Amino acid sequence: MHHSRIEIQVSLDSARIPEAISWQASDTAAAEPRAAKAMLLSLWDDQTRTSLQMDLWTKEMRMDEMADFMYQTIIGMADSFARATRHTQLSERMKNFAQEFITEFVKAQQQLQSTDSSSP
Template identity: 50%
Template sequence: MHQSDIQIQVTLDTDKIPSKIQWRATDSTAEDWQQAKAMMLAFWDGMDKSALRIDLWTKDMMVDEMADFYYQNLMSMADTFGRATQHKELVEEMKNFAKSFYQKFRQLQMEQNKLV
């Protein structure tokens, strides 16, 4: 049996806010630590029937980057759900929500920029 390891390093500032997130994986083609501004990690606890999550982002993660990050994660989660369940109608609904979320975010950004 093959085993693969993923390592994550989070550097915190004096207020315990992430200032740097790095990761590497044994099966990756990259030899060096990879940098990230944000991460989401989720595990399913089958005994408790609950999700265990770690969501972190660095101080330099911009709001528009966060919206992009969430949009891409929502779309990816829809694809994963589709592969696991074959429920195409629900996948389409999830993707439509992700698109609507992103459009609303962009509209809010445009409105806020007009006020500045």
């Protein structure tokens, strides 16, 4: 049996807030760990039938990057759900939600910028 190893390193500041995240996998061509600004990890516990989640992001993660990250994650989850279940209609609904989410985020950012630029 083949095994693959994924290693995640998180550097924390004195308040235990992530300053840096890096990861490395045994089945990749990358010789050095890769940096990341955020991560979402979900594991399914079959015994308790619950999702165990670890969500981390660094101090340098900008709000627009977080919105893009969430948008792309939701799209990826929709694709995974469709492949695993063949429920394409539900997958499309998830993708529609992702599109609404990013559209609303962009609108809110534009409103914030127009408010900021009109302030004396």
